[in-house]
Amino acid sequence: MALTLLGRHNPLASATEQLRILTRAQSCPPFDAPMRRAGLDPLHATGITVFQINVGKLCNQTCRHCHVDAGPDRQESMSRETAELCIAALAKTDIPTVDITGGAPELNPNFRWLVEQATQLGRHVMDRCNLSVLLLPSQVDLAEFLARHRVEVIASLPYFRAMQTDAQRGDGVFDKSIEAMQLLNRLGYGREGSGLTLNLVYNPVGAFLPPKQEAVEAQFRRELQRAHGVTFNHLYTITNMPISRFLEFLVDSGNYEGYMERLANAFNPAAAAGVMCRYTLSVGWDGTLYDCDFNQMLELPVNHGAPGHLRDFDPATLHRRRIVTGNHCYGCTAGTGSSCGGAVT
Numbered sequence: 097m098a099l100t101l102l103g104r105h106n107p108l109a110s111a112t113e114q115l116r117i118l119t120r121a122q123s124c125p126p127f128d129a130p131m132r133r134a135g136l137d138p139l140h141a142t143g144i145t146v147f148q149i150n151v152g153k154l155c156n157q158t159c160r161h162c163h164v165d166a167g168p169d170r171q172e173s174m175s176r177e178t179a180e181l182c183i184a185a186l187a188k189t190d191i192p193t194v195d196i197t198g199g200a201p202e203l204n205p206n207f208r209w210l211v212e213q214a215t216q217l218g219r220h221v222m223d224r225c226n227l228s229v230l231l232l233p234s235q236v237d238l239a240e241f242l243a244r245h246r247v248e249v250i251a252s253l254p255y256f257r258a259m260q261t262d263a264q265r266g267d268g269v270f271d272k273s274i275e276a277m278q279l280l281n282r283l284g285y286g287r288e289g290s291g292l293t294l295n296l297v298y299n300p301v302g303a304f305l306p307p308k309q310e311a312v313e314a315q316f317r318r319e320l321q322r323a324h325g326v327t328f329n330h331l332y333t334i335t336n337m338p339i340s341r342f343l344e345f346l347v348d349s350g351n352y353e354g355y356m357e358r359l360a361n362a363f364n365p366a367a368a369a370g371v372m373c374r375y376t377l378s379v380g381w382d383g384t385l386y387d388c389d390f391n392q393m394l395e396l397p398v399n400h401g402a403p404g405h406l407r408d409f410d411p412a413t414l415h416r417r418r419i420v421t422g423n424h425c426y427g428c429t430a431g432t433g434s435s436c437g438g439a440v441t
Contacts, residue, residue, distance in 0.1 A: 111395035114339055118423040123353040124360030127425050134365035139374070139419040144411070146376040148195040148436070149174070149182055150389055151204035153381070157226055159265045161299050163393055165340045166199040174381040179206040181383055181406040183213045189411050195376075195436065197224040197389060202238055215245050222248040227276040228269055243283045248293040250332075251277070256319040260301050277326045286328040296331045297438075303351040305362060305431050306333035309439040332438025335359075337390050337427040359426035367433025370440040373419050379406060387419045389436070390427070396420050
């Protein structure tokens, strides 16, 4: 089964095709089987504390592991009308955290408006940043904007050395990432007592689970400080989800069945009980509602009677909704678990 790598948008890698591949995995049982044994099927939300907004798939990078299949050629982008629906929905709730993602979310023309509106509502805003976007000529004042609005920066960095980072993200990306982190440090990000938070995200480069989060964080902290004078607050380890470009890599490299078996064998009921979809609501670039950003990329919107679009936003129903699950969910429940905030247990 040949699939195209490196983000050249390919209809063979559509959500329908990905779901077909995932449901036919011979190396693991259907995801609802271990969930039933753990007493967690069906899975329900426990409330909403994170309102995650995916503003589109446009990005200045094309990364091998990207679950969004983002890149410079993608046209999906949240409109002002949908951004206004996001803020109107948020205003109906007391959800404390707004998590803005993409693509490179900062490239959406409504990104700064969303930040300003969310902070005016008193919500904590997080920006999932690829770092190199901060150096684009069109974003020369972006770092200062983020600092002025006290936005938490969650920055993806595959490794603390150039070879591994560039292999995953493109030539020269590591040096740009270091320069961007040094810029953030100068503004106070990652500095004790500044109130400006810089957190890093680590994905393994390959078909294996991430190591212990605490050990990786200590290693990154030591090496980045020693070699580049860079400091940060925390590091999150995230399991590579078997969807989009990483699924293509697994299939093309012959690692698919082995990786799915590895995830299934590492199923952890404690991690499953704490998965992020139970407290997160994910909003797509067109206003469609999802249980998580991964379901969004597989075009699996909220279901089981919950409203499927921001136009019909109903906080009470969404707070207690039944979660849509599938075999890709093994990625969030393996080992210590995986979420947008790192390990679960």
